Amino acid sequence: MTREYPPRPIVGVGAVVLHGERVLLIRRGKAPGAGRWSLPGGAQKLGETVAEAARREVREETGAEVRVVGLLDVVDSIRPDGEGRVQYHYTLVDVLALAESDRVAPGGDAADAAWFRRDELPALGLWSETTRMIDLGFARRAAADQRSRNDSLMDE
Numbered sequence: 001m002t003r004e005y006p007p008r009p010i011v012g013v014g015a016v017v018l019h020g021e022r023v024l025l026i027r028r029g030k031a032p033g034a035g036r037w038s039l040p041g042g043a044q045k046l047g048e049t050v051a052e053a054a055r056r057e058v059r060e061e062t063g064a065e066v067r068v069v070g071l072l073d074v075v076d077s078i079r080p081d082g083e084g085r086v087q088y089h090y091t092l093v094d095v096l097a098l099a100e101s102d103r104v105a106p107g108g109d110a111a112d113a114a115w116f117r118r119d120e121l122p123a124l125g126l127w128s129e130t131t132r133m134i135d136l137g138f139a140r141r142a143a144a145d146q147r148s149r150n151d152s153l154m155d156e
Helices: 050-062 118-124 128-155
Strands: 010-019 022-028 041-043 066-080 086-099 110-117
Touching (some): 010 128, 022 050, 066 128, 110 118, 118 128
Parallel strands (some): 010 086
Antiparallel strands (some): 010 022, 066 086
C-alpha cells in the first residue's frame, strides 16, 4: 500500500524506549516529518504482532534490543495536503519498552538516533503527541517501579 494518499489508514507502531532517565529518539530520514526527532517505529507488517513490530522497528532504526512492557496509547496522525486531501493517515499504536543497553546506531529510515533526558526535549520541537507519549511512558514505568517496591516490602 502506498504511504502517500493511502486508500485507508496505515497501522504504525511506535516505541517509547527508556534506559535509566533517558528516552531514545530517532531523527526521521524520510517524509512525513523528515529531519524531525520522533519515537522509533514504523508500519506494522502482515502477520506481525504489535510487540514484534515495535522490537523490529527499534532494532532496524537504532540497533537497540528492547523488552516491550505494554501498551501506552493509540494516536491518530492525519495530515492533509494543501488541497485538503488526506496525504498521510496513520493509526499509531505506541508501546513502552525498556532498552537492554544504551548502545545505538542509526539505520533504516533513521538519519540519527540518540538518547535524551526529559529536560532536553523542549528544544527538539517534538510533536505534542510524542511528548505526551514520553511523559506517559515515564509515568507508567514509575508506577510499575512503585508497585514492585511495595510488593517487596510485603514479602519482608
